[in-house]
Amino acid sequence: MIGRQMANSIERRSGVSLWRQIADQILHSIAVGDFAEHAALPPEVALAERYGVNRHTVRSAIAALVQEGVLRAEQGRGTFVLSRKRLSYPIGTRTRFSTGLQGQASERLSILLESAVEPASRRVAEGLGLAKGSNVIRLETRGEADGQPVSRATGWFDAKRFAGIDAAMAETGSVTASLARFGVSDYLRQSTVLSARHADAADLADLDLRPGAIVLVTLAVNVTPDGQPIQFAETRFPAERVELKLSAL
Amino acid sequence: MIGRQMANSIERRSGVSLWRQIADQILHSIAVGDFAEHAALPPEVALAERYGVNRHTVRSAIAALVQEGVLRAEQGRGTFVLSRKRLSYPIGTRTRFSTGLQGQASERLSILLESAVEPASRRVAEGLGLAKGSNVIRLETRGEADGQPVSRATGWFDAKRFAGIDAAMAETGSVTASLARFGVSDYLRQSTVLSARHADAADLADLDLRPGAIVLVTLAVNVTPDGQPIQFAETRFPAERVELKLSAL
DNA sequence: AAAATTTGTCTATTGATATAGACAACTATA
Protein backbone atom coordinates (compact mmCIF):
# COMPACT_ATOMS: atom_id res chain seq x y z
CA MET A 1 0.00 0.00 0.00
CA ILE A 2 2.08 2.84 -1.22
CA GLY A 3 0.90 6.11 -2.50
CA ARG A 4 -2.73 5.70 -1.54
CA GLN A 5 -4.80 5.47 1.56
CA MET A 6 -5.42 2.01 2.86
CA ALA A 7 -9.02 1.03 3.19
CA ASN A 8 -10.64 0.15 6.50
CA SER A 9 -10.00 -3.52 6.07
CA ILE A 10 -12.10 -4.83 8.91
CA GLU A 11 -14.05 -7.92 7.97
CA ARG A 12 -16.73 -9.37 10.14
CA ARG A 13 -17.61 -13.07 10.42
CA SER A 14 -14.27 -13.95 8.89
CA GLY A 15 -13.05 -16.28 11.60
CA VAL A 16 -10.63 -13.60 12.72
CA SER A 17 -11.90 -11.46 15.58
CA LEU A 18 -12.16 -7.74 15.07
CA TRP A 19 -9.73 -6.97 17.87
CA ARG A 20 -7.12 -9.24 16.28
CA GLN A 21 -7.60 -7.59 12.88
CA ILE A 22 -7.28 -4.16 14.41
CA ALA A 23 -4.16 -5.21 16.32
CA ASP A 24 -2.67 -6.36 13.03
CA GLN A 25 -3.61 -3.08 11.38
CA ILE A 26 -1.97 -1.10 14.14
CA LEU A 27 1.15 -3.23 13.80
CA HIS A 28 1.08 -2.55 10.08
CA SER A 29 0.63 1.17 10.60
CA ILE A 30 3.61 1.17 12.91
CA ALA A 31 5.74 -0.83 10.50
CA VAL A 32 4.85 1.47 7.62
CA GLY A 33 5.52 4.54 9.69
CA ASP A 34 1.99 5.90 10.00
CA PHE A 35 2.35 5.74 13.76
CA ALA A 36 5.81 6.99 14.66
CA GLU A 37 7.94 5.42 17.34
CA HIS A 38 7.57 6.89 20.83
CA ALA A 39 4.61 8.92 19.62
CA ALA A 40 1.10 8.60 20.94
CA LEU A 41 -1.50 6.61 19.05
CA PRO A 42 -4.74 8.39 18.23
CA PRO A 43 -7.08 8.17 21.22
CA GLU A 44 -9.26 5.10 21.54
CA VAL A 45 -12.44 6.85 20.45
CA ALA A 46 -10.73 8.11 17.30
CA LEU A 47 -9.43 4.63 16.47
CA ALA A 48 -12.86 3.16 17.14
CA GLU A 49 -14.36 5.58 14.69
CA ARG A 50 -11.65 5.02 12.10
CA TYR A 51 -12.16 1.27 12.13
CA GLY A 52 -15.89 1.46 12.58
CA VAL A 53 -16.03 -0.53 15.80
CA ASN A 54 -16.79 0.02 19.43
CA ARG A 55 -14.22 1.59 21.70
CA HIS A 56 -14.04 -1.59 23.77
CA THR A 57 -13.02 -3.55 20.70
CA VAL A 58 -10.15 -1.16 20.10
CA ARG A 59 -9.22 -1.58 23.74
CA SER A 60 -9.00 -5.35 23.27
CA ALA A 61 -6.63 -4.84 20.35
CA ILE A 62 -4.49 -2.43 22.33
CA ALA A 63 -4.45 -4.77 25.32
CA ALA A 64 -3.07 -7.53 23.10
CA LEU A 65 -0.31 -5.27 21.79
CA VAL A 66 0.52 -4.04 25.28
CA GLN A 67 0.82 -7.67 26.32
CA GLU A 68 3.07 -8.17 23.33
CA GLY A 69 5.32 -5.31 24.34
CA VAL A 70 4.59 -3.18 21.29
CA LEU A 71 2.56 -0.48 23.02
CA ARG A 72 2.40 1.07 26.45
CA ALA A 73 -0.85 2.65 27.68
CA GLU A 74 -0.77 5.39 30.31
CA GLN A 75 -3.95 6.45 31.96
CA GLY A 76 -4.77 10.07 31.31
CA ARG A 77 -1.94 10.53 28.82
CA GLY A 78 -2.35 8.19 25.92
CA THR A 79 -1.02 5.03 24.32
CA PHE A 80 2.51 5.03 23.01
CA VAL A 81 4.51 3.07 20.48
CA LEU A 82 7.48 1.34 22.06
CA SER A 83 9.26 -0.35 19.19
CA ARG A 84 8.66 -0.50 15.53
CA LYS A 85 11.31 -1.17 12.96
CA ARG A 86 11.63 -4.53 11.33
CA LEU A 87 14.99 -6.10 10.88
CA SER A 88 16.00 -6.23 7.25
CA TYR A 89 17.49 -9.62 6.67
CA PRO A 90 19.65 -9.86 3.57
CA ILE A 91 19.38 -12.89 1.29
CA GLY A 92 21.75 -13.51 -1.53
CA THR A 93 24.19 -16.12 -2.69
CA ARG A 94 26.71 -15.07 -0.07
CA THR A 95 24.49 -14.25 2.84
CA ARG A 96 25.71 -15.10 6.32
CA PHE A 97 23.56 -14.62 9.38
CA SER A 98 25.86 -12.34 11.26
CA THR A 99 27.31 -10.15 8.55
CA GLY A 100 24.22 -8.65 7.03
CA LEU A 101 22.71 -7.43 10.23
CA GLN A 102 25.57 -5.19 11.22
CA GLY A 103 24.42 -1.86 12.47
CA GLN A 104 20.79 -2.87 12.75
CA ALA A 105 20.94 -4.48 16.15
CA SER A 106 23.32 -4.11 19.02
CA GLU A 107 23.33 -7.77 19.93
CA ARG A 108 23.23 -10.78 17.63
CA LEU A 109 23.26 -14.46 18.49
CA SER A 110 22.83 -17.79 16.84
CA ILE A 111 21.98 -20.47 19.36
CA LEU A 112 22.15 -24.21 18.83
CA LEU A 113 19.00 -25.69 20.32
CA GLU A 114 19.28 -29.32 19.37
CA SER A 115 21.11 -31.71 17.10
CA ALA A 116 20.43 -35.23 15.95
CA VAL A 117 21.53 -37.81 13.42
CA GLU A 118 18.74 -39.34 11.42
CA PRO A 119 17.92 -40.82 8.02
CA ALA A 120 17.18 -38.24 5.35
CA SER A 121 13.61 -37.69 4.25
CA ARG A 122 12.93 -37.61 0.54
CA ARG A 123 13.05 -33.83 0.40
CA VAL A 124 16.25 -33.52 2.36
CA ALA A 125 17.91 -36.27 0.36
CA GLU A 126 16.96 -34.55 -2.88
CA GLY A 127 18.24 -31.23 -1.66
CA LEU A 128 21.58 -32.65 -0.62
CA GLY A 129 21.89 -35.02 -3.56
CA LEU A 130 22.06 -38.09 -1.31
CA ALA A 131 20.33 -41.44 -1.48
CA LYS A 132 17.08 -41.44 0.42
CA GLY A 133 17.59 -42.75 3.93
CA SER A 134 21.26 -41.74 4.12
CA ASN A 135 22.19 -40.44 7.52
CA VAL A 136 22.12 -36.69 7.95
CA ILE A 137 22.85 -34.40 10.85
CA ARG A 138 20.01 -32.11 11.76
CA LEU A 139 20.78 -28.84 13.55
CA GLU A 140 18.09 -26.73 15.13
CA THR A 141 19.15 -23.13 15.69
CA ARG A 142 17.61 -19.86 16.68
CA GLY A 143 18.83 -16.41 15.72
CA GLU A 144 18.32 -13.51 18.05
CA ALA A 145 18.86 -9.79 17.77
CA ASP A 146 18.60 -7.47 20.73
CA GLY A 147 17.23 -10.33 22.79
CA GLN A 148 14.35 -11.08 20.44
CA PRO A 149 14.09 -14.20 18.29
CA VAL A 150 14.33 -13.26 14.64
CA SER A 151 14.87 -16.62 12.99
CA ARG A 152 14.45 -20.33 13.62
CA ALA A 153 16.32 -22.67 11.33
CA THR A 154 16.55 -26.38 10.74
CA GLY A 155 19.63 -27.37 8.78
CA TRP A 156 20.69 -30.75 7.42
CA PHE A 157 24.22 -31.90 6.57
CA ASP A 158 25.58 -35.13 5.15
CA ALA A 159 26.47 -37.10 8.29
CA LYS A 160 29.36 -38.84 6.58
CA ARG A 161 31.16 -35.77 5.39
CA PHE A 162 30.34 -33.47 8.32
CA ALA A 163 30.50 -35.84 11.29
CA GLY A 164 30.90 -33.73 14.40
CA ILE A 165 29.58 -30.48 12.95
CA ASP A 166 27.04 -30.40 15.77
CA ALA A 167 29.84 -30.11 18.30
CA ALA A 168 31.53 -27.44 16.20
CA MET A 169 28.29 -25.48 16.05
CA ALA A 170 27.82 -25.73 19.80
CA GLU A 171 31.33 -24.44 20.27
CA THR A 172 31.54 -21.70 17.67
CA GLY A 173 27.90 -20.74 17.33
CA SER A 174 28.46 -20.14 13.65
CA VAL A 175 27.70 -22.23 10.59
CA THR A 176 30.43 -20.54 8.62
CA ALA A 177 33.08 -21.21 11.28
CA SER A 178 31.93 -24.80 11.70
CA LEU A 179 32.09 -25.52 7.99
CA ALA A 180 35.58 -24.06 7.88
CA ARG A 181 36.72 -26.92 10.14
CA PHE A 182 35.68 -29.33 7.46
CA GLY A 183 37.63 -27.57 4.79
CA VAL A 184 34.71 -25.57 3.45
CA SER A 185 36.16 -22.12 3.19
CA ASP A 186 33.41 -20.75 0.99
CA TYR A 187 29.87 -21.63 0.15
CA LEU A 188 27.02 -20.18 -1.89
CA ARG A 189 23.29 -20.16 -1.67
CA GLN A 190 22.20 -22.13 -4.70
CA SER A 191 18.44 -21.85 -4.49
CA THR A 192 15.81 -20.41 -2.20
CA VAL A 193 12.11 -21.06 -2.15
CA LEU A 194 10.04 -18.64 -0.19
CA SER A 195 6.56 -18.88 1.27
CA ALA A 196 4.45 -17.52 4.09
CA ARG A 197 1.92 -19.03 6.42
CA HIS A 198 0.39 -18.69 9.84
CA ALA A 199 2.65 -19.64 12.70
CA ASP A 200 2.01 -23.10 14.07
CA ALA A 201 2.44 -24.18 17.68
CA ALA A 202 6.15 -24.83 17.26
CA ASP A 203 6.74 -21.40 15.72
CA LEU A 204 4.81 -19.74 18.50
CA ALA A 205 7.06 -21.28 21.10
CA ASP A 206 10.32 -21.01 19.15
CA LEU A 207 9.91 -17.42 18.04
CA ASP A 208 7.91 -16.11 20.96
CA LEU A 209 4.93 -15.19 18.80
CA ARG A 210 1.25 -14.92 19.50
CA PRO A 211 -1.35 -17.08 17.74
CA GLY A 212 -2.30 -15.67 14.37
CA ALA A 213 1.18 -14.36 13.67
CA ILE A 214 2.71 -14.84 10.24
CA VAL A 215 6.02 -16.51 9.45
CA LEU A 216 8.14 -16.20 6.35
CA VAL A 217 9.62 -19.56 5.40
CA THR A 218 12.70 -20.11 3.25
CA LEU A 219 13.96 -23.40 1.89
CA ALA A 220 17.55 -23.11 0.81
CA VAL A 221 20.37 -25.24 -0.54
CA ASN A 222 23.92 -24.12 0.12
CA VAL A 223 26.66 -25.43 -2.14
CA THR A 224 30.41 -25.20 -2.45
CA PRO A 225 31.73 -22.98 -5.25
CA ASP A 226 32.01 -26.05 -7.47
CA GLY A 227 28.35 -26.86 -6.96
CA GLN A 228 28.45 -29.63 -4.40
CA PRO A 229 25.50 -29.41 -1.97
CA ILE A 230 26.57 -29.15 1.64
CA GLN A 231 23.55 -27.88 3.53
CA PHE A 232 19.80 -28.01 3.16
CA ALA A 233 17.91 -25.65 5.43
CA GLU A 234 14.45 -24.47 6.33
CA THR A 235 14.32 -21.15 8.13
CA ARG A 236 11.32 -19.43 9.64
CA PHE A 237 11.21 -15.69 10.23
CA PRO A 238 8.56 -13.79 12.18
CA ALA A 239 7.05 -11.47 9.56
CA GLU A 240 6.27 -8.81 12.13
CA ARG A 241 9.92 -8.46 13.06
CA VAL A 242 11.78 -9.28 9.88
CA GLU A 243 11.73 -8.43 6.22
CA LEU A 244 13.92 -10.16 3.70
CA LYS A 245 16.10 -8.11 1.43
CA LEU A 246 16.97 -10.02 -1.70
CA SER A 247 20.33 -8.79 -2.84
CA ALA A 248 21.72 -9.18 -6.27
CA LEU A 249 24.64 -11.53 -6.15
CA MET B 1 8.13 -28.35 9.09
CA ILE B 2 10.13 -30.96 7.34
CA GLY B 3 11.16 -34.27 8.65
CA ARG B 4 9.07 -34.21 11.75
CA GLN B 5 5.46 -34.33 12.69
CA MET B 6 3.73 -31.03 13.02
CA ALA B 7 2.09 -30.34 16.34
CA ASN B 8 -1.64 -29.81 16.70
CA SER B 9 -1.30 -26.09 16.54
CA ILE B 10 -4.76 -25.08 17.60
CA GLU B 11 -4.77 -22.10 19.90
CA ARG B 12 -7.82 -21.00 21.77
CA ARG B 13 -8.69 -17.41 22.73
CA SER B 14 -6.22 -16.16 20.15
CA GLY B 15 -8.58 -13.91 18.25
CA VAL B 16 -8.54 -16.43 15.42
CA SER B 17 -11.46 -18.83 15.52
CA LEU B 18 -10.76 -22.54 15.71
CA TRP B 19 -12.55 -23.24 12.45
CA ARG B 20 -10.35 -20.69 10.67
CA GLN B 21 -7.20 -22.18 12.17
CA ILE B 22 -8.28 -25.67 11.16
CA ALA B 23 -9.11 -24.48 7.66
CA ASP B 24 -5.58 -23.04 7.44
CA GLN B 25 -4.12 -26.30 8.70
CA ILE B 26 -6.02 -28.28 6.11
CA LEU B 27 -4.79 -25.91 3.41
CA HIS B 28 -1.27 -26.41 4.70
CA SER B 29 -1.65 -30.18 4.75
CA ILE B 30 -2.81 -30.05 1.16
CA ALA B 31 0.05 -27.78 0.13
CA VAL B 32 2.59 -30.03 1.83
CA GLY B 33 1.08 -33.12 0.30
CA ASP B 34 -0.32 -34.76 3.41
CA PHE B 35 -3.73 -34.74 1.79
CA ALA B 36 -3.31 -35.74 -1.81
CA GLU B 37 -5.20 -34.18 -4.65
CA HIS B 38 -8.54 -35.79 -5.59
CA ALA B 39 -8.23 -38.00 -2.51
CA ALA B 40 -10.67 -37.99 0.35
CA LEU B 41 -9.92 -36.15 3.54
CA PRO B 42 -10.13 -38.13 6.75
CA PRO B 43 -13.75 -38.27 7.92
CA GLU B 44 -15.00 -35.41 10.03
CA VAL B 45 -14.93 -37.37 13.28
CA ALA B 46 -11.29 -38.32 12.69
CA LEU B 47 -10.31 -34.72 11.97
CA ALA B 48 -12.19 -33.55 15.03
CA GLU B 49 -10.22 -35.98 17.13
CA ARG B 50 -6.93 -35.06 15.51
CA TYR B 51 -7.38 -31.37 16.20
CA GLY B 52 -9.05 -31.90 19.54
CA VAL B 53 -12.26 -30.08 18.68
CA ASN B 54 -15.90 -30.84 18.12
CA ARG B 55 -17.04 -32.29 14.83
CA HIS B 56 -19.16 -29.19 14.16
CA THR B 57 -16.07 -27.03 14.37
CA VAL B 58 -14.39 -29.15 11.73
CA ARG B 59 -17.52 -28.82 9.64
CA SER B 60 -17.26 -25.05 9.83
CA ALA B 61 -13.69 -25.23 8.58
CA ILE B 62 -14.65 -27.56 5.74
CA ALA B 63 -17.62 -25.37 4.83
CA ALA B 64 -15.26 -22.41 4.46
CA LEU B 65 -12.94 -24.38 2.18
CA VAL B 66 -15.85 -25.70 0.14
CA GLN B 67 -16.99 -22.11 -0.29
CA GLU B 68 -13.45 -21.29 -1.33
CA GLY B 69 -13.44 -23.99 -3.96
CA VAL B 70 -10.67 -26.03 -2.36
CA LEU B 71 -12.79 -28.96 -1.22
CA ARG B 72 -15.96 -30.71 -2.33
CA ALA B 73 -18.10 -32.58 0.19
CA GLU B 74 -20.34 -35.44 -0.92
CA GLN B 75 -22.90 -36.84 1.42
CA GLY B 76 -22.26 -40.45 2.24
CA ARG B 77 -18.95 -40.56 0.36
CA GLY B 78 -16.53 -38.11 1.88
CA THR B 79 -14.83 -34.77 1.37
CA PHE B 80 -12.41 -34.43 -1.50
CA VAL B 81 -9.50 -32.21 -2.41
CA LEU B 82 -10.10 -30.31 -5.62
CA SER B 83 -6.97 -28.27 -6.21
CA ARG B 84 -3.79 -27.98 -4.40
CA LYS B 85 -0.34 -26.98 -5.29
CA ARG B 86 0.98 -23.50 -5.21
CA LEU B 87 2.35 -21.80 -8.22
CA SER B 88 6.09 -21.39 -7.96
CA TYR B 89 6.86 -17.87 -9.00
CA PRO B 90 10.48 -17.26 -9.99
CA ILE B 91 12.29 -14.15 -8.83
CA GLY B 92 15.71 -13.22 -10.07
CA THR B 93 17.41 -10.37 -11.82
CA ARG B 94 15.90 -11.38 -15.13
CA THR B 95 12.47 -12.51 -14.08
CA ARG B 96 9.55 -11.77 -16.35
CA PHE B 97 6.00 -12.57 -15.39
CA SER B 98 5.14 -14.79 -18.29
CA THR B 99 8.33 -16.73 -18.84
CA GLY B 100 8.83 -18.38 -15.48
CA LEU B 101 5.44 -19.91 -15.19
CA GLN B 102 5.63 -21.99 -18.30
CA GLY B 103 4.33 -25.47 -17.80
CA GLN B 104 2.77 -24.72 -14.44
CA ALA B 105 -0.49 -23.27 -15.64
CA SER B 106 -2.34 -23.64 -18.88
CA GLU B 107 -3.49 -20.05 -19.02
CA ARG B 108 -1.59 -16.94 -17.99
CA LEU B 109 -2.67 -13.33 -18.17
CA SER B 110 -1.51 -9.95 -17.06
CA ILE B 111 -4.37 -7.47 -16.98
CA LEU B 112 -4.11 -3.69 -16.78
CA LEU B 113 -6.68 -2.54 -14.25
CA GLU B 114 -5.99 1.15 -14.02
CA SER B 115 -3.44 3.80 -14.87
CA ALA B 116 -2.87 7.33 -13.67
CA VAL B 117 -0.33 10.12 -13.75
CA GLU B 118 0.48 11.55 -10.35
CA PRO B 119 3.26 13.16 -8.34
CA ALA B 120 5.74 10.70 -6.87
CA SER B 121 5.61 9.95 -3.17
CA ARG B 122 8.87 10.04 -1.28
CA ARG B 123 9.37 6.28 -1.51
CA VAL B 124 8.62 6.11 -5.20
CA ALA B 125 10.84 9.10 -5.94
CA GLU B 126 13.70 7.50 -4.04
CA GLY B 127 13.25 4.20 -5.80
CA LEU B 128 13.28 5.81 -9.23
CA GLY B 129 15.94 8.38 -8.41
CA LEU B 130 13.64 11.30 -9.20
CA ALA B 131 12.94 14.52 -7.34
CA LYS B 132 10.06 14.18 -4.97
CA GLY B 133 6.84 15.33 -6.60
CA SER B 134 7.98 14.56 -10.13
CA ASN B 135 5.22 13.13 -12.21
CA VAL B 136 5.07 9.37 -12.47
CA ILE B 137 2.80 6.97 -14.26
CA ARG B 138 1.17 4.43 -12.01
CA LEU B 139 0.02 1.13 -13.49
CA GLU B 140 -2.19 -1.27 -11.60
CA THR B 141 -2.09 -4.81 -12.95
CA ARG B 142 -3.28 -8.24 -11.99
CA GLY B 143 -1.69 -11.53 -12.96
CA GLU B 144 -3.84 -14.59 -13.42
CA ALA B 145 -3.10 -18.24 -14.00
CA ASP B 146 -5.79 -20.74 -14.86
CA GLY B 147 -8.39 -18.11 -14.17
CA GLN B 148 -7.21 -17.42 -10.63
CA PRO B 149 -5.54 -14.21 -9.50
CA VAL B 150 -1.94 -14.91 -8.54
CA SER B 151 -0.49 -11.42 -8.31
CA ARG B 152 -1.50 -7.82 -7.97
CA ALA B 153 1.09 -5.21 -8.83
CA THR B 154 1.42 -1.47 -8.68
CA GLY B 155 4.21 -0.15 -10.85
CA TRP B 156 5.57 3.37 -11.23
CA PHE B 157 7.47 4.82 -14.20
CA ASP B 158 9.00 8.23 -14.83
CA ALA B 159 6.20 10.09 -16.63
CA LYS B 160 8.62 12.13 -18.69
CA ARG B 161 10.59 9.27 -20.13
CA PHE B 162 7.75 6.76 -20.47
CA ALA B 163 4.82 8.94 -21.50
CA GLY B 164 2.21 6.66 -23.03
CA ILE B 165 3.38 3.44 -21.46
CA ASP B 166 -0.09 3.01 -20.05
CA ALA B 167 -1.49 2.79 -23.56
CA ALA B 168 1.26 0.37 -24.54
CA MET B 169 0.46 -1.82 -21.56
CA ALA B 170 -3.23 -1.81 -22.37
CA GLU B 171 -2.42 -2.85 -25.91
CA THR B 172 0.31 -5.43 -25.34
CA GLY B 173 -0.49 -6.62 -21.84
CA SER B 174 3.21 -6.97 -21.16
CA VAL B 175 5.66 -4.76 -19.31
CA THR B 176 8.56 -6.12 -21.29
CA ALA B 177 6.91 -5.42 -24.64
CA SER B 178 5.83 -1.96 -23.52
CA LEU B 179 9.30 -1.01 -22.37
CA ALA B 180 10.70 -2.18 -25.68
CA ARG B 181 8.72 0.59 -27.39
CA PHE B 182 10.69 3.10 -25.36
CA GLY B 183 13.99 1.65 -26.36
CA VAL B 184 14.45 -0.48 -23.30
CA SER B 185 15.46 -3.80 -24.74
CA ASP B 186 16.70 -5.24 -21.49
CA TYR B 187 16.22 -4.60 -17.81
CA LEU B 188 17.32 -6.13 -14.53
CA ARG B 189 15.84 -6.43 -11.09
CA GLN B 190 18.16 -4.39 -8.94
CA SER B 191 16.74 -4.95 -5.50
CA THR B 192 13.82 -6.71 -3.89
CA VAL B 193 12.48 -6.36 -0.39
CA LEU B 194 10.13 -9.03 0.75
CA SER B 195 7.59 -9.12 3.55
CA ALA B 196 4.35 -10.81 4.51
CA ARG B 197 1.17 -9.64 6.20
CA HIS B 198 -2.52 -10.30 6.44
CA ALA B 199 -4.51 -9.36 3.39
CA ASP B 200 -6.28 -6.03 3.70
CA ALA B 201 -9.61 -5.13 2.15
CA ALA B 202 -8.03 -4.17 -1.16
CA ASP B 203 -6.12 -7.45 -1.38
CA LEU B 204 -9.26 -9.41 -0.58
CA ALA B 205 -11.06 -7.83 -3.50
CA ASP B 206 -8.11 -7.74 -5.92
CA LEU B 207 -6.94 -11.29 -5.35
CA ASP B 208 -10.25 -12.92 -4.54
CA LEU B 209 -9.13 -13.91 -1.06
CA ARG B 210 -10.90 -14.52 2.18
CA PRO B 211 -10.39 -12.46 5.33
CA GLY B 212 -7.45 -13.78 7.29
CA ALA B 213 -5.51 -14.76 4.18
CA ILE B 214 -1.81 -13.96 3.93
CA VAL B 215 -0.11 -12.00 1.17
CA LEU B 216 3.54 -11.96 0.22
CA VAL B 217 4.67 -8.45 -0.69
CA THR B 218 7.65 -7.55 -2.83
CA LEU B 219 9.09 -4.12 -3.39
CA ALA B 220 11.36 -4.07 -6.40
CA VAL B 221 13.38 -1.66 -8.47
CA ASN B 222 14.06 -2.55 -12.09
CA VAL B 223 17.00 -0.93 -13.82
CA THR B 224 18.56 -0.84 -17.25
CA PRO B 225 21.80 -2.81 -17.67
CA ASP B 226 23.74 0.40 -17.01
CA GLY B 227 21.98 0.92 -13.71
CA GLN B 228 19.37 3.52 -14.54
CA PRO B 229 16.13 2.95 -12.61
CA ILE B 230 13.10 2.55 -14.85
CA GLN B 231 10.43 0.95 -12.71
CA PHE B 232 9.50 0.85 -9.06
CA ALA B 233 6.93 -1.79 -8.18
CA GLU B 234 5.02 -3.26 -5.29
CA THR B 235 3.55 -6.70 -5.94
CA ARG B 236 1.27 -8.70 -3.71
CA PHE B 237 0.95 -12.47 -4.00
CA PRO B 238 -1.62 -14.67 -2.25
CA ALA B 239 0.52 -16.93 -0.08
CA GLU B 240 -1.96 -19.77 -0.35
CA ARG B 241 -1.56 -19.92 -4.11
CA VAL B 242 1.99 -18.77 -4.74
CA GLU B 243 5.48 -19.42 -3.50
CA LEU B 244 8.45 -17.39 -4.66
CA LYS B 245 11.45 -19.15 -6.04
CA LEU B 246 14.55 -17.03 -5.76
CA SER B 247 16.73 -18.04 -8.63
CA ALA B 248 20.43 -17.52 -8.88
CA LEU B 249 21.17 -15.59 -12.00
C1' DA C 1 -30.98 -56.62 2.09
C1' DA C 2 -28.74 -55.24 5.93
C1' DA C 3 -25.04 -53.00 8.19
C1' DA C 4 -21.49 -49.77 8.46
C1' DT C 5 -19.69 -45.40 7.15
C1' DT C 6 -20.01 -40.74 6.10
C1' DT C 7 -22.04 -36.12 5.39
C1' DG C 8 -26.25 -33.12 6.48
C1' DT C 9 -29.58 -31.00 9.68
C1' DC C 10 -31.69 -29.87 13.89
C1' DT C 11 -32.01 -28.41 18.94
C1' DA C 12 -29.84 -26.84 23.07
C1' DT C 13 -26.21 -24.89 26.00
C1' DT C 14 -21.96 -22.50 27.14
C1' DG C 15 -18.26 -19.28 26.49
C1' DA C 16 -15.94 -15.71 23.69
C1' DT C 17 -16.65 -11.58 20.96
C1' DA C 18 -18.75 -7.10 20.14
C1' DT C 19 -21.77 -3.26 21.25
C1' DA C 20 -23.66 0.29 24.39
C1' DG C 21 -23.60 3.48 28.11
C1' DA C 22 -22.03 5.40 32.39
C1' DC C 23 -18.67 6.89 35.33
C1' DA C 24 -14.04 6.74 37.82
C1' DA C 25 -9.08 7.86 37.68
C1' DC C 26 -5.42 10.21 35.90
C1' DT C 27 -2.93 13.90 33.09
C1' DA C 28 -2.19 18.14 30.84
C1' DT C 29 -3.58 22.66 30.09
C1' DA C 30 -6.27 26.96 30.10
Add this chain to the structure above:
DNA sequence: TATAGTTGTCTATATCAATAGACAAATTTT
Protein backbone atom coordinates in the same frame (compact mmCIF):
# COMPACT_ATOMS: atom_id res chain seq x y z
C1' DT D 1 -8.21 25.41 40.21
C1' DA D 2 -11.20 24.12 36.90
C1' DT D 3 -11.78 21.93 32.52
C1' DA D 4 -11.00 19.07 28.76
C1' DG D 5 -9.03 14.95 27.17
C1' DT D 6 -7.54 10.45 27.93
C1' DT D 7 -7.34 5.59 29.78
C1' DG D 8 -9.56 2.24 33.21
C1' DT D 9 -13.55 -0.24 35.10
C1' DC D 10 -18.15 -1.70 35.58
C1' DT D 11 -22.89 -3.46 34.05
C1' DA D 12 -25.90 -5.12 30.51
C1' DT D 13 -27.18 -7.11 26.12
C1' DA D 14 -26.76 -9.27 21.60
C1' DT D 15 -24.30 -12.07 18.35
C1' DC D 16 -20.75 -15.33 17.02
C1' DA D 17 -18.06 -19.48 18.09
C1' DA D 18 -17.76 -23.99 20.08
C1' DT D 19 -19.55 -28.05 22.36
C1' DA D 20 -22.92 -31.82 22.82
C1' DG D 21 -26.19 -35.14 21.33
C1' DA D 22 -29.54 -37.14 18.28
C1' DC D 23 -31.09 -38.49 14.02
C1' DA D 24 -31.75 -38.10 8.80
C1' DA D 25 -29.87 -38.93 4.13
C1' DA D 26 -26.74 -40.80 0.99
C1' DT D 27 -23.14 -44.10 -0.19
C1' DT D 28 -20.32 -48.12 0.22
C1' DT D 29 -19.44 -52.57 2.12
C1' DT D 30 -20.87 -56.95 3.95
